[in-house]
Amino acid sequence: MKKPLFEKLAIVGVGLLGGSIGLKARGDNLVEHVIGIGRREESLQKAQDAGAIDEFTLDLKSGVKDADLVILATPVCHIVSILPDVMGSAKPGALVTDVGSTKVSIVNAAETVATGNGALFVGSHPMAGSEKSGVEFSRPDLFEGTTCFLTPTPRTSLQAFASISQWWRALGCRLAVARPERHDALVALISHLPHLVAVALVRAVESFKEDQNLIKGIIGNGFRDTTRIAEASAEMWQDICADNSAEIRKAAAAFMESLSSLLSAHDGDLSQLEAAFLAACEYRKSLDER
Amino acid sequence: MKKPLFEKLAIVGVGLLGGSIGLKARGDNLVEHVIGIGRREESLQKAQDAGAIDEFTLDLKSGVKDADLVILATPVCHIVSILPDVMGSAKPGALVTDVGSTKVSIVNAAETVATGNGALFVGSHPMAGSEKSGVEFSRPDLFEGTTCFLTPTPRTSLQAFASISQWWRALGCRLAVARPERHDALVALISHLPHLVAVALVRAVESFKEDQNLIKGIIGNGFRDTTRIAEASAEMWQDICADNSAEIRKAAAAFMESLSSLLSAHDGDLSQLEAAFLAACEYRKSLDER
Numbered sequence: 001m002k003k004p005l006f007e008k009l010a011i012v013g014v015g016l017l018g019g020s021i022g023l024k025a026r027g028d029n030l031v032e033h034v035i036g037i038g039r040r041e042e043s044l045q046k047a048q049d050a051g052a053i054d055e056f057t058l059d060l061k062s063g064v065k066d067a068d069l070v071i072l073a074t075p076v077c078h079i080v081s082i083l084p085d086v087m088g089s090a091k092p093g094a095l096v097t098d099v100g101s102t103k104v105s106i107v108n109a110a111e112t113v114a115t116g117n118g119a120l121f122v123g124s125h126p127m128a129g130s131e132k133s134g135v136e137f138s139r140p141d142l143f144e145g146t147t148c149f150l151t152p153t154p155r156t157s158l159q160a161f162a163s164i165s166q167w168w169r170a171l172g173c174r175l176a177v178a179r180p181e182r183h184d185a186l187v188a189l190i191s192h193l194p195h196l197v198a199v200a201l202v203r204a205v206e207s208f209k210e211d212q213n214l215i216k217g218i219i220g221n222g223f224r225d226t227t228r229i230a231e232a233s234a235e236m237w238q239d240i241c242a243d244n245s246a247e248i249r250k251a252a253a254a255f256m257e258s259l260s261s262l263l264s265a266h267d268g269d270l271s272q273l274e275a276a277f278l279a280a281c282e283y284r285k286s287l288d289e290r
Numbered sequence: 291m292k293k294p295l296f297e298k299l300a301i302v303g304v305g306l307l308g309g310s311i312g313l314k315a316r317g318d319n320l321v322e323h324v325i326g327i328g329r330r331e332e333s334l335q336k337a338q339d340a341g342a343i344d345e346f347t348l349d350l351k352s353g354v355k356d357a358d359l360v361i362l363a364t365p366v367c368h369i370v371s372i373l374p375d376v377m378g379s380a381k382p383g384a385l386v387t388d389v390g391s392t393k394v395s396i397v398n399a400a401e402t403v404a405t406g407n408g409a410l411f412v413g414s415h416p417m418a419g420s421e422k423s424g425v426e427f428s429r430p431d432l433f434e435g436t437t438c439f440l441t442p443t444p445r446t447s448l449q450a451f452a453s454i455s456q457w458w459r460a461l462g463c464r465l466a467v468a469r470p471e472r473h474d475a476l477v478a479l480i481s482h483l484p485h486l487v488a489v490a491l492v493r494a495v496e497s498f499k500e501d502q503n504l505i506k507g508i509i510g511n512g513f514r515d516t517t518r519i520a521e522a523s524a525e526m527w528q529d530i531c532a533d534n535s536a537e538i539r540k541a542a543a544a545f546m547e548s549l550s551s552l553l554s555a556h557d558g559d560l561s562q563l564e565a566a567f568l569a570a571c572e573y574r575k576s577l578d579e580r
Contacts, residue, residue: 127508127510128510146510147507147508147510149508174507176504176507176508186500186504186508187508189494189495189498189500190495190505190508190509190510190513191510191512191513193491193494194491194512194513194516194517195512196549196552196553197487197491197516197549198512198516198570199548199552199566199567199570200545200548200549200552201483201484201487201545201548202570202573202574203548203552203566203569203570203573204479204483204541204544204545204547204548205479205480205573206569206570206573207544207548208479208544210476210479212576212577214466214476215480215577216576216577216579217437217464217466218417218437218439218466218476218477218480219480219577220417220418220436220437220480220481222481222484222485222488222518222519223480223481223484224577224578225515225516225518225519226484226487226488226515226516226517226518226519227484227516227574228512228515228516228574229512229515229516230567230570230571230574231571231574231575232571234564234567234568234571235564237567238560238563238564238567241552241556241563242556242557242560242563245556245557248553248556249553249556251494252549252553254494254497254498255490255491255494256546256549257494258489258490258491258493258494258497259486259487259490259542259546262486262489262490262493262531263486263538263539263542266531266532266535266538266539267532267535270528270532273528273531273532274524274525274528276489276493277489277520277524277527277528278524279493279496280488280489280492280493280496280520281520281521281522281524283492283493283495283496284492284517284518284520284521285521286502286506287502287505287506287509287514288514289506
């Protein structure tokens with residue numbers, strides 16, 4: 001049997017992502033012990049029953065103090081708010097990372113407080129998850145084949161970076177490395193904007209106040225696919241959007257311009273419209289190729 | 291064995307939809323004979339080899355003249371342009387319908403010319419299909435469980451309406467009935483707008499000129515789902531958008547307003563943003579319920 005990568009893992013927030021990390025870590029013997037930390041005993045008990053954690057506590061500081069690896073898996077603004085306590089309570093040499101969907105504010109918060117007893121922070125963003133949330137949807141293979149961003153800065157310890165890289169690879173991730181600012185611009189474009197667009201589409205349909213049974217009967221796979229992500233956690237997305245607002249605006253401006261030019265082409269030169277459709281079709285297909 | 295519903299079926303345009311109609315009609319003995327009509331011998335031969343049609347011709351008028359049921363399955367503007375020849379060549383009492391994604395211009399065109407030898411037109415829109423096109427993707431169960439719009443007008447023959455209803459039910463469709471104008475407004479909202487939005491999203495990402503391999507590595511299921519329909523046939527969609535432009539603009543205006551209000555909520559009252567996300571989530575979930 002391979003030696004575990006870490007002795008003790010603390011997961012703060014044992015939902016879909018935290019729970020899946022725990023299941024994989026315990027199932028593959030990546031760590032010797034997993035402690036779950038959260039705000040509600042009931043859901044931590046559920047996580048323990050599901051086999052995602054060995055034990056749990058509601059006390060953040062005592063929960064992280066013996067851990068060799070701490071993973072913060074709560075909504076973005078909560079991560080920012082607990083980082084001072086986490087970095088202040090973790091033991092010297094402990095590694096701290098997170099799964100937040102934005103990175104600038106989290107990495108800044110960590111580096112501002114990372115002067116205490118020497119815990120080392122590296123920002124992560126495993127791009128896994130779905131419109132489901134909650135530990136009951138956790139699965140050990142959630143990360144298999146997904147991409148995990150690592151967002152080191154000039155202040156990041158190389159050794160910590162290497163260990164965290166090894167960790168996510170053990171969970172099945174491919175790695176992408178980018179500065180926090182570049183990460184936030186990229187995800188605004190390929191993740192946050194599509195989410196807002198899906199929500200706006202659903203809201204637009206709702207605003208016409210059509211009979212819901214009629215709408216149910218006539219929506220096809222196109223509408224279903226395009227709007228599926230609008231079912232994702234409102235709390236999580238409220239956080240992401242507020243945190244990455246500036247980058248999302250830039251991406252949304254490009255999108256609005258693109259949509260407006262499609263709409264004006266309707267009444268003008270149709271070959272221009274077809275050219276736009278063909279270009280989108282080709283670009284989209286190229287993204288599917290392996 | 292049940293008696294076929296019609297003796298001779300003529301399918302004009304044997305692509306994904308036309309081919310699937312042929313496969314189902316022949317496989318279930320809904321008709322005795324199927325003739326395919328098209329512009330390219332090569333693709334008609336492919337349709338015949340696939341078992342979607344019994345024979346084919348490149349000559350529209352001679353192809354439809356003995357048919358008891360004629361189904362027009364070409365792009366919208368082509369349907370409009372061939373309707374005079376079809377209605378003028380079909381035999382007295384023959385039924386003519388179509389699968390076009392817009393209905394006002396097609397039904398108008400049919401009713402303008404339906405004074406000839408007494409062929410009867412009823413507009414149909416089976417909401418089947420996918421981002422794939424071409425007879426090679428045809429399957430007899432393509433229509434199973436999908437909704438088919440029928441768009442009668444005060445001038446529609448009740449008997450023709452009943453026969454066409456029976457036809458689509460035999461293909462596996464649920465029926466929805468609406469006047470052509472109402473149909474076009476509804477599909478602008480739940481089908482055409484989502485398509486344009488998907489195309490605009492893809493174009494927006496492309497406009498940032500990021501390294502394509504990086505983008506490929508980091509796009510997740512959210513982006514993939516939201517933009518899948520952008521891979522659909524450019525020719526077909528160019529046609530639809532041009533034809534239904536006014537209704538699409540109304541739907542797009544509601545969408546843009548909804549997206550703008552989400553973007554302004556980012557920097558303002560976050561509870562408003564969360565409320566919008568929650569409402570979208572609930573409405574979207576309600577559309578999944580059976």
